[in-house]
Amino acid sequence: MFTRRSVLGAIGxxxxxxxxxxxxxxxxxxxxxxxxxxxxxxxxxxxxxxxDKAAAELNVNVTFEGPDNETMVDKQIDMLAAALAKHxxxxxxxxxxxxxxxxxxxxxxxxxxxxxxxxxxxxxDIPLATASTDNLAAxxxxxxxxxxxxxxxxxxxxxxxxxxxxxxIDRRDGFVNRIKEAYPDIEIVSIQYGAGDQLQSTEITKxxxxxxxxxxxxxxxxxxxAIGVVNGVRESxxxxxxxxxxxxxxxxxxxxxDGIMAGAITQNPIGIGYETVKAAVAAVKGETVPKNxxxxxxxxxxxxxxxxxxxxxxxx
Numbered sequence: 607m608f609t610r611r612s613v614l615g616a617i618g619x620x621x622x623x624x625x626x627x628x629x630x631x632x633x634x635x636x637x638x639x640x641x642x643x644x645x646x647x648x649x650x651x652x653x654x655x656x657x658d659k660a661a662a663e664l665n666v667n668v669t670f671e672g673p674d675n676e677t678m679v680d681k682q683i684d685m686l687a688a689a690l691a692k693h694x695x696x697x698x699x700x701x702x703x704x705x706x707x708x709x710x711x712x713x714x715x716x717x718x719x720x721x722x723x724x725x726x727x728x729x730x731d732i733p734l735a736t737a738s739t740d741n742l743a744a745x746x747x748x749x750x751x752x753x754x755x756x757x758x759x760x761x762x763x764x765x766x767x768x769x770x771x772x773x774x775i776d777r778r779d780g781f782v783n784r785i786k787e788a789y790p791d792i793e794i795v796s797i798q799y800g801a802g803d804q805l806q807s808t809e810i811t812k813x814x815x816x817x818x819x820x821x822x823x824x825x826x827x828x829x830x831x832a833i834g835v836v837n838g839v840r841e842s843x844x845x846x847x848x849x850x851x852x853x854x855x856x857x858x859x860x861x862x863x864d865g866i867m868a869g870a871i872t873q874n875p876i877g878i879g880y881e882t883v884k885a886a887v888a889a890v891k892g893e894t895v896p897k898n899x900x901x902x903x904x905x906x907x908x909x910x911x912x913x914x915x916x917x918x919x920x921x922x
Contacts, residue, residue, distance in 0.1 A: 635667050638886045639689040640698035640879070641682060642672035643726060643771065647802070647829045648855040649875050652921040653725065656879025657698070664887050670879075672700075676767060676802045676830075679703045686710050690719070696886035699733070700725040703770045708732070720889035724882040727772040734889050737881040737899040739873040741773050744903040745780025745827070748850045748871050750788075751905055752781075752823050755848045755868055759791035760822035763814045765835050767802035767828040774799075777827040777852065795821065800831055807834020808841065815842045823848035829855050832870060836861045856922040862908055869907030874919045877901040 640657055642650050654670040661668035669689075673681035679702045687710055689697060697719055701707050704727065711732045714721050723733035752762060764781060768774040778797060785792050796814050800807035807826065811834060815821060824839070824847060826832030832851030836858075839847050851858050851870035861867040878901045885895045906916045 635665065636695040636887065636890055637667045637669075637692065638696045638698065638883060639692070639694050640668060640670045640724070640882060641685050641689055641700065642670065642724075643682070643700045643702050644672045644674070644676040644802070646675055647853070648921050649829050649853050649873070652854075652875035653879040653882075656876035656881075657883050658879075659876070660880045660883035660887075664883065666695075666883065666887055668883055673702075676702060676771075679706055679770075683707060683710065690714055690717070693717070694719060695890045696720040696722065698722050698724050698882045698886055699728070701728050701771060702726070702768075704729040704772050704775075705770075720886060722882050722886045722889065722895075724878055725773060729772075735885045735895040735897055735899055737878050737885060737901055738773075739878075739903045740900055741776035742780035742783075744852075744871045744873070745777040745825075746784035747903070747905055748825055748852065749781045749784035751869060752825060752848060752850050753785070753789045753792060755850075756792070756822040758789055761793050761795045761818055761820060762823040762825065763794065763796040763818065763821060764798070764825045764827060765807050765810055765814075765831045766797065766799050767831050769799055774827065781825055781827075800834055802828050802830035804830050804834045804837065807831045808837040811835045811838025812842050815839065815844060815847070821847060823850065825849075826851045829853035829858060832867070833857050833861070836866055840866065854920045854922075859911065859920060859922070862906070862911060865908070869905055872904050872906055872916070872919050874901045874903070875921065876919075 657668050682702050708730050715732050721733045723736040727736040766778045798810045800810045824835050826835040849867040854872050881899045888895050910916050
């Protein structure tokens, strides 16, 4: 015979078990933090959108964060350490410094936490996969476009975001090596680094133009660099400098529509975010993931930027 107390006790126990089961189910949802290189560019917001899309489809818990700007290596390392302290199922990481994070990534490896690099790889075999643009090939295409627009001869310069991340190194080298191997009458007179900061890149551009009044073209190797180049050329009163950019964003798209920038390389940032989460989930499940996940790139200018194929990978 059940007393009221025993019935209530049974109900309470059932509720407790149900709550525990619900908690366990919540805990069973994979937690995958993504630590990016920054948050100030629209590129990273597009990467986040791709990661969120994959998280919803795969029913996992994804967080996305990065330092305030792409010079804050120490801040990014702190974010990486904090993410690892939460014992995630897997980790996505876009390195600002391809060497500095290796000790923490080794900790992740020792803890059996799969690491997926995205956008900017790491000088280590710890990441199981890297979801990124082939930046060497993309920058080589930028060099080809620049050469064609300046008649395959003359002086050019580069404004690059950094010389420590894999993207900075590869975009610089991809452009420079292509010019050296294919265009003997083009001279690279300056390679400067502006931390991806528009204001800093603007001042660098003005300095380059002042030192080289006969400069024919400038390559801006990421969103902030490219906008800085546009502003620097504009503020210098020059209209005869060919500008090739990298990435997208509202300001860069407008500069192309206005004829100030000739064109730019666009990545597939939504695809980068999506493929990072997809690879992370596969790695947690013990599935084999490809070492290099090429998310593609395109050259766009006023003639093709509104076509469906290109519009799909541009962002504001």
